[in-house]
Amino acid sequence: MEVGGKVLGFVRPLALPEWGLYRVEGIAPLGLEALDLEALSQTLEGVPGVEKAHPNYVLDVLKTPNDPFYPYQWHYPAINLPQAWDIEDGRSRQVVVAVIDSGIKKQHPDLAPVLLSGYDFVSDPQRSGDGDGRDPDPEEPLGTGSSYHGSHVSGTIAASTNDGVGVAGVSWGAKILPVRALGAGGGSLADIYEGLLWAVGLDVAGVPRNPNPAQVVNMSLGGPVPCPDFVQEVIDRANQQPQKPIIVVAAGNSQDDARNYAPASCAGVITVGATEYRGYRAYYSNYGPQIDVMAPGGDTTVDRNGDQLPDGVLSTVWDEYSDQPSLDFMQGTSMASPHVAGLVALMKARNPNLGLGEVLSILKQTARPLNDQACTGWPHDRVEVNLSGSDCGAGLVDAYRALQMVAGGGGGPGPGPDFQIQLSPASLTLAPGQSGQVTVNILGSGGFNGSVNLSLEGNPPGVSGAFVPNPTSSSSTLTLTVAGTVSPGTYSLRVRGVSGSLVKEATLGLTVSTAPPPSRPTVRGAYVFALYLTPDEEDIDPDRSKYVRIDRDGNSAPYSIPNLEGGKYVVVGWKDANGNQDVDEGDYLGVYMDNRGDYRVIPPKGGVDFALELMVSSFGTSSDRARVRDWVQKVWRRP
Template identity: 45%
Template sequence: MLAVTTTALLATGAATSAATPSPQPAAPAASSTAETPVERLIVGYKSRAAEAASDSAADKDAQAKGKKAGESVGFDRRLGTGAALLDLGGKLDEGEASDVMEAFRADPDVAYVVPDTRMYATAVSPNDTEYSRQWDLFESTAGMNVPAAWDKATGQGVKVAVIDTGYVAHSDLAANVVSGYDFISDPFIAQDGGGRDGNAADPGDWMDRGECGVDEAGLPVPGQDIDNSWHGTHVAGTIAAAADNGKGVVGIAHDATIQPVRVLGKCGGMTSDIIDAITWASGGSVQGVANNPYPADVINMSLGGEGGCDSGTQSAINAAVGRGTTIVVAAGNDNANAAYFNPASCSNVITVAASDRQGNRAYYSNYGTVVDITAPGGETSPSSSNGILSTLNSGSRSVGSENYVAYQGTSMAAPHIAGLAALMVDANPSLTPAQIESTIKSKARTLPGSCSGGCGAGLADAGAALGAGGGTPTGSNVFRNTADVSIPDNGSWVTSSVSVTGRSGNAPSSLKIDVDIKHTYRGDLIIEIVAPNGSSARLKEASGDSTANLLTTYTVDASGVAANGTWKLRVSDVYSGDTGYIDSWGLTF
């Protein structure tokens, strides 16, 4: 018999349905967060609504709902996902903003409404600027076994977008950097004299004490003066610093290209800008911005904010993954459950926790079931030699000279996985994001130290992931069907078959079923797997999820049936108004 053991183990490994987002969890009781004023809302309209395509209709709707809630609301701009960004006419407290949001939620034409929230870089400041060894790449205890992968791939031809603070010039990276974009729309945050433009240069993100407001206790944010982090440049160096140039550090995918996409500045960055950055970096269109000439194979986001994944960000991620982009995100540095953080808790991303030099979960690293994998993030106390060394700049309040500094954080762990993903794409360009995630997890090794709370599949191993076939199960291990099968609207079941041969005995207790379905409203879909003996298991139920497309991996216990024979993926669309097709699917033994 078949039994679903992990329902919708997505490209992230999140044990929740791909079609039904899990409810956003309440913040842990021990967490004390500020009541942040809300200035803008992100509203996603259903495709049938006039407001989904017309800016004037969206503006009219915003004004009407604002009037109903007693607030001034107007259309600001259209995001790359098609969602509307609405201006609340000033800063509203959470109660006032909630009244406006309720007016939208009551509208059946509205798919979601979320506040435009602020996110921050997820590095932890270092103690020292000297660091002579990249233990994170090669040490046997807790390194990522990267040199073992370099005889198979170096990232040649792979494009990696770093959605972060931008890029400050560094000779150890210059040869691998292509032009990017600055998506920061608020000149105060941008700190470069303007808003959005085609220059992703990082002018610095320094902050004076209290410059970003106050917390719920009335204490200034930040609590002390903070110098420039040059965070995006540090992340970029871990991924693709040049090799064999006689200086500095070497990146994991040192022949890949880096595209800096700027979203973080003074006091962090806004969700709306990050949504557009994800869309543009992955090859989607953003109003008023020329299309990206270097659409990313991999996106790294070493950033995050409190709260579960919002629908606007999830929509942008789903669309990007649907375009074939693998998205890697940091789990966060609060020593808390990553399910309470965004985008760490989003589906269709690879969420990365951080380990120290001994292979323990780093003391600051977030944890939990949404974590997919762990990678070296370092601990710079008491010695910077235990941190992650990468490219940086010495300027504290302006651009200074280039240097190298050891940082710690899940921000440092995530680019290890982004670099590994780039190696895998180099070795096998046909890999899907789901296959990349699945392989990284299946080839991970047990953490040599301790992990409380959950560290995903273990410590990533680049050499193992770049094994035979360049990072994905091949030959007799994977069986696929890439023929398109149309799914009739509100119609009968359709099936797509895969013939399995050459396997002895029964199927495994953790049979992986990766599914790629293109559909305009994936909540309409019911999906089942049918074994050669006719037994079946329900993989997905229908739901109200209005997101387009489904790219995910399910896990079933198939140990009770023979492996050889014809396996079928069975799909039905149970509601009218939307269409799609099975793009491809496969079985990994």
């Protein structure tokens, strides 16, 4: 029989009635790998008398690690990881994964072989628990009430695998760069994001340069605030590093819209929500248009798989009572994020040139979408929302399909030119008559270099948008205008991008408030403080600190603080907007930081410019902000 220019020779009948085995004649066995057997089978099905045809694939045993507790890691088969390991297990090329978290237990036998020298960025000795501030030892100390979160996250990414000990990691060959930025009660923005800059190879004042810049960064942390400008700037700088680092972040565990949390709401990251054993969204996981993909985060309150153990994610921890290495089940988007970070490490091992656009495109194209019921997560007595499938991003990652699409290792051709759209911010709150701006980023992949024509879709009457520039191949600024006639409410808009046959969309949330927010007051009456830092830089000396009053109208004003002593200062602005003589909610406060996030100023430095920010109820949730607020209060009330 001749089909599609190929001669098929009959070999023998098969055990199934009316099925037979045929061989493509005249081609050596190794040459068969170059044939598109799927296409040949489809052509054959078009021949009269042929009902079905299928390639006679050669199957092999899936790579299975011998770690004794691997059978309890149900979360790996959930993303087709065993099949993926047959394509790439991470040992073909070393990939460095930074874990910005609570530190590490270096003695754990599943972690010790995969660790690089990291750094402890916790600057507050009271928070660090190890008796000092920043130091070269990212060890998480005993006695701090820790759950050993950083060790658990690290084990999921790259626990020493196939060594007959403990559990398996997603990547068998990745190296962990531990960056300790969380201590007792969390971590400050300055510590976390200076840790990120250091992790990817950028200089941080007072810290030796990192000799092993990360290609992947995992941040299983966050707070209830939309992405601050400072954080976005740090992420943007990190993404510009030559090794093209990929930053993977947890969506948050508040069963809320991820647009209200950072770094989950920042542009330039991969935001990961959590699923449980059934593949449903875990009841606690954040959701919404900011979610890129989902990964197993577990649910320790149930045992749906019948193994008599909680359905959490099993990984490495430390038993504080016996002071011995241990394993434990945990749940959270903190556990989902390292699955994706580990998968990205496998992708980078296969092709180190992959950037954010390519990685995000592959993960989204190969993910398995969640339907409305699966994304909502019911039936579950703690689910309080009704969601659509799109609220869970592209769906549950599929490691096998993702690695199949990665070029550079015999796994088939990579994806063709493509792009994704990311919005920063992904939501706006405007009053009737107001305008706001959104940055629209075009993330190209597969060699995409075309222009994208942008348009605003789904906008109600009275809401209009203008893109500058348009078209664009990199980024554009969308100015959204709300007419005075628009009714208050919440609207779901779409930013559409078209380039040839490619059409992509990103969801933009718009809340039209009932009244305009209070206007920013004039700077008249504001004070600028030069707060003198003590030698350990952990407190200020009120007696050496000075301040001046601004007596000029307008939104900005020059200032000068004369007669400062030699030393280091923190420069802070404050306006007592509510007039109660306290530095509190309703006032405006601002702190100077340079473009590296360093707040220290040595006179007679000029150009110390900064903006005042309205203090709301969540303002003091950052320990650094609370400390600055207390410092200003201390100087203001000085006798």
